[in-house]
Amino acid sequence: MPHKRAKHSDRVAKRFSLGKDHAPGANDGFFSEMPKGAMRILQGAKVQEAHRAKLEAKKKAEQQALTKSAKGKAKASDGSAPDANDDATSELTIRPGEKLRDFNARVEQAMASDVHATFRSASRSKINARKRERRALRKAGIDPDADPEDAEQQESDRKAKADKAAALQANEISSADLKRQRQSFQQTGEIKDFAKASQVRKINDVAQAPPRLTRAPRGESVQAKTRKARLMAKITGNDEEEAERNVKQAEKARQKGRVPEKLAAANSLPAASKKRKSADSVQTAVEPSMARQRVLEEEREKAIKAYRQVKEKKIQQTGAKRLKKA
Structure with a gap:
């Protein structure tokens, strides 16, 4: 490699063959016998100058590219044709041996951005x-999408809407009037009856009647139902006792409807038959059959016999152990 020095033995042999006291050559100072550190120090100015020149050339090329792009945008916005002295236009010449079809395609491709x-x-x-x-x-x-024939109709509709809005605004009660009415109600103490609420519901409607509880929650006690019924009767001005009586009757009817037919039939049986049935069931449970008694007796005898055998075996084992110890 050119940047690598030869071995020390080769350099010594070369120096010995060349001799001494020679005139300086053209390569002295680059890859001569001088150390690399000294060579870098001596050549530092040249290296820095070359680096600066390279940076300046790069900066100049970037500036030229920016100016060219700005000129191209200005020409495209103005819609003017490109200059004859421009580099891009100067390149659009037919080449030797090039077909006319290929040249036309190249021209269209180059001018596509300007045309667009x-x-x-x-x-x-x-x-x-x-x-x-x-x-x-x-x-x-005026509606720009409408037909010209409907312009008069649109104008009349617009005027009608404006008149309607003005009438509504005139009939609307002001906040001062509402405040005056509220103060008069507070001073006179007049209480108005609840009006019948309409079926129409709108946003921000004010309730004009108390809610009506038509169905009680699941698991509610009779006392709670009667208390609510009395409260509703008191609010509506009806008889509280009658409301409580209606709630109790409805509760009885509900409970009566839930009782099964079999349970009602069982409750209708006489007490004597129930006692007789219970006595018979107890007697049958206490006195098993003869076959069952015989089987139980055999099992009892087997258990006693097995227990005695195990007991005798344990006694014999303990006796043998005592004899061995003695």
Whole structure:
């Protein structure tokens, strides 16, 4: 490799073959016998100068590219044709041996951006003009999408809506009037009866009647139901005792409907038959059959016999152990 020095033995042999007291050559100071550290120090100015020149060339190229792009955008926005002295235009010449079809394709590809920019600018101007017209029509109160024949009808509808809104605003009660009415109610102490609420429900409606509890929650006691019924009767001005009586009757009817038919039939039986049945069941449970008694007796004898055998075996084992110890 050119940047690698030869071995020390080769350099010594070369120096011995060349001899001494020679005139300095052209390569002295680069890859001569001088150490690399000293060579870098001596050549530092040249290296720095070359680096600065490289940076300046790069910066100049970037500036030229920016100026070219800015010129291209300005030409595209103005819609003017490119200059004849431009580099891109100067390159658009037919090459030796090139077919006319290939040259046309190359020209179209090079000019595609300019054509697209020109087309977009023209279409954008038309769209903006159309938008301005529609905005002016809306500002005048005319629908731009409507037919010209319906313009009179739209104008009449608009006037009718405006008149209706003005009438509603005139009939609306002001906050001062509402405050005056509230103060008069507080001073006179007049209590109005609850009006019958309509079936129409709207947002921010005010309740004009108390709620009506038509169904009690599951598991509610009779006392709670009667208490609520008395309260509702008191609010509506009805008889409290009658409301309580109605609740109790409804509860009895509900409980009566839930009793099964078999349970009612069992409750209707006489007490003597029930006692007789219970006595018979106790007697049958106490006195088993003869076969059952015989089987139980055999099992008892077997258990006693097995127990005696185990007991005798244990006694014999303990006796043998005592004899061994003695």
